[in-house]
Amino acid sequence: MKKLINDPFDMVEEMVDGFLSANDDIVRRVGRRSIARVASPIDGKVGIVVGGGSGHLPAFAGYVGHGMADGAAFGNVFASPPARPVVEATTAVDSGAGVLYLYGNYAGDCLNFDKAQDQCQEMGMDVRTVVLNDDVASAPVEQADRRRGIGGLFWVFRIAGAKAEQMASLDEVFEIATRANANTRTVGVGLTSCTVPANGRPTFHLEEDEMELGLGIHGEPGIKRQKVAPVDDIVEAMMDMILGDLDYSGSEIALSVNGLGGTPAEELYVVYRKAREICDANGLRVRHKNVGEMVTALEMAGTSISLVRLDEEMSALLDSTVNTCMYKKP
């Protein structure tokens, strides 16, 4: 294992320290593993708290700032945070207008965020939750409640965050987050494994000429291991899975190509080129797009493609400005 770390068990702590000092114009510390926007709580605004394991930056803490989230909790690498930092973030961002939790659908996150929600509600805060599950490959469509949350998280954070910024009510922000999640689909592909620092060895092994289709963002195996193919063929297979899962026809869409941490931007643009071509060929109007690292898996090589079926309101919300720690749009 070659990594820029000290003691691997200290990595998260040291990362949080660096993250806070690098972004001290946008966020402040509210606990050992929790942050909030400098100005929070913002009068009358619904607070959005995101979080999950470390190892996914810019998700989750990187999205705290104007136009996306108000607070975040850091877990250990690939492990949900305990309830405490979630409670700390919630308390810091609650203006009285209520708080919405947005996180990916994993057993640990559900347990810990639910516990935090219970504790905050006992303290009199109004907290609701939308669990995100955009990963087509992780369960069949009729078992969508078992699907994982991966690269499409970005769009739900954007849409819900923009709505909250307009001083919408908790009901309204909850509703649009639910709608955005229901209309978002993602498929990932992994080319290499990654190494959890405190483990020290790669999580799994792929041969030099192999890739894993449907791979999760923690190195969980996908649905099919196969030989690496030309990227156009890979993108076609990914887009087939997405377009076969949700009817996008005639809709405006948001399209994103996400890097998993170890794939250069150049390759991501090659992926985007083909994904866009397929969208155009299917008559989908690509209104919003993003190419880059949005939800990573440490240094894993690979990508995920996300498509959001937009309506007028969601599309308009995506025109708004964003200024978060790791994503900015004028």
Next chain:
Amino acid sequence: MPTLTGDSVRLLLDQVAIDVESNKDLLCDLDGEVGDGDHGVSMTIGMRAVRRAMDDLAPDPSVEQAFQAASDAYAIEVGATIGPLYEVAFAAAAQACSGKADVSSVSDWVQIYQAMFDAIQQLGGAELGDKTLLDSFHPAIEKLASLEGQDLVPSLEQAAVTARQAAEATKELKPMKGRASRLADRAVGYQDAGATSLAIILESVAAFAAHVRS
């Protein structure tokens, strides 16, 4: 017969923590086959917190206080799925020992293990056969319950052997909970990491009790 007081339990949990950490790589490897490869890391983080908590306990803690401190350590430090599960398990163990000066009989440990099992099952919602730690825990508790009235050390040892065998038998099961559940058929053939760490804990408890006796 060993007498396991609150201070013994403090030392016992310290030893359990050492034994779990020494199996970190094995537990990560098992988890890496079907999950995200961090079970050994999460357990190590939790057990290191347990060791610090045992160090920080006031002298001569009650049995209840020692277990409760382990619960608090998991609650604050771990997260993941295993954090809340061991948090409630150790809290249930603490409750089961409330008012007891020592836990030196088989029936004391049946109560402790059963309370932990029930708490984990209630929070996690898994059924037997879902390929979780319940699948090594349950047969071990049944074994121990069948030995009530007998010497503690050999009884704990037999329960630990049962847990180890049951952990190995999880290879045949399809996962229904956690990340591995999304693989289902592909995970058959791999031993469950959580069932294995539970077996390691029971082995460590048995070894500690044997050590106290000698």
